[in-house]
Amino acid sequence: EAGVTQSPTHLIKTRGQQATLRCSPISGHTSVYWYQQALGLGLQFLLWYDEGEERNRGNFPPRFSGRQFPNYSSELNVNALELEDSALYLCASSHRRPVPDTQYFGPGTRLTVL
Amino acid sequence: SQQGEEDPQALSIQEGENATMNCSYKTSINNLQWYRQNSGRGLVHLILIRSNEREKHSGRLRVTLDTSKKSSSLLITASRAADTASYFCATALNAGGTSYGKLTFGQGTILTVHP
Numbered sequence: 001e002a003g004v005t006q007s008p009t010h011l012i013k014t015r016g017q018q019a020t021l022r023c024s025p026i027s028g029h030t031s032v033y034w035y036q037q038a039l040g041l042g043l044q045f046l047l048w049y050d051e052g053e054e055r056n057r058g059n060f061p062p063r064f065s066g067r068q069f070p071n072y073s074s075e076l077n078v079n080a081l082e083l084e085d086s087a088l089y090l091c092a093s094s095h096r097r098p099v100p101d102t103q104y105f106g107p108g109t110r111l112t113v114l
Numbered sequence: 115s116q117q118g119e120e121d122p123q124a125l126s127i128q129e130g131e132n133a134t135m136n137c138s139y140k141t142s143i144n145n146l147q148w149y150r151q152n153s154g155r156g157l158v159h160l161i162l163i164r165s166n167e168r169e170k171h172s173g174r175l176r177v178t179l180d181t182s183k184k185s186s187s188l189l190i191t192a193s194r195a196a197d198t199a200s201y202f203c204a205t206a207l208n209a210g211g212t213s214y215g216k217l218t219f220g221q222g223t224i225l226t227v228h229p
Contacts, residue, residue, distance in 0.1 A: 037154075
């Protein structure tokens with residue numbers, strides 16, 4: 001069974017640009033989660049999508065947004081990039097349950113903002 | 115703020131020794147999970163323990179949970195150089211509210227196992 005995949009592996013952008021990160025969940029999983037791991041800040045929850053809808057979001061500004069497609073893959077968009085957006089962005093997937101069960105993570109996308 | 119706090123921040127041991135990492139959290143949880151991360155890459159799920167469980171084993175891993183003290187520990191027995199990684203605990207709260215769906219991670223313990 002294929003794991004969670006993310007693309008691209010690395011992304012380099014300049015301040016003010018937009019970044020788009022992509023995630024494909026494990027087959028059969030309907031929930032996709034996005035986390036940011038920035039140096040010194042640890043792993044922070046960004047967004048949760050399930051069945052095409054945003055179910056919860058973390059304490060991030062609106063320029064962080066995303067969507068989930070009918071095939072359950074997901075896209076994270078970061079607009080008006082700032083230097084502090086440089087981080088490893090991790091996507092995870094799981095079965096939908098009343099309470100989060102095991103979340104399986106992808107290898108991440110390393111975003112560098114210059 | 116992070117739900118979990120881990121201790122120690124860094125641990126350095128020799129191959130064959132046991133490694134123990136601790137995690138404390140602040141609010142009631144539904145489950146607690148441990149993950150491993152190698153060199154800033156993706157997280158690998160190690161073990162999940164539910165709030166009504168006290169101990170779980172998986173291979174060389176042993177996890178305990180004390181809900182009265184709001185703490186958990188991860189023990190890796192007979193460590194190997196390949197166990198060198200960062201280890202994170204993550205808590206899942208009960209359904210509902212602003213914590214719905216997310217895992218809240220601790221800051222992690224960096225484990226170095228010397229051959």
